[in-house]
Amino acid sequence: MGMKIECLVCLKETAIPKNLNTEKYDGQITCRECGSLLQVRLVKSKVEQCKLVMDGKTRFSPSQALEAANQARREGRFYLQDKT
Numbered sequence: 001m002g003m004k005i006e007c008l009v010c011l012k013e014t015a016i017p018k019n020l021n022t023e024k025y026d027g028q029i030t031c032r033e034c035g036s037l038l039q040v041r042l043v044k045s046k047v048e049q050c051k052l053v054m055d056g057k058t059r060f061s062p063s064q065a066l067e068a069a070n071q072a073r074r075e076g077r078f079y080l081q082d083k084t
């Protein structure tokens, strides 16, 4: 059975690619539903960490980037982009 991860943006589960090593993985996964980019760390088939790298909406409409970032902050989601 394949592993799934819940997208921080659309809250839908997206499948983790089968060829990915879920015992130890630290990298990015793209949500198949909304196109958002998630930074995930998997250890022993469990999600240790999941951060939003880029909102799918942001990718398709740069003008919504700020709004999306503010929304994420309000909801307590972590934005890597805010660091810089």
Ligand SMILES: [Zn+2]
Pocket (backbone or CB within 6 Å): 007, 008, 009, 010, 011, 012, 031, 032, 033, 034, 035, 036
């Ligand atoms: Zn999504």
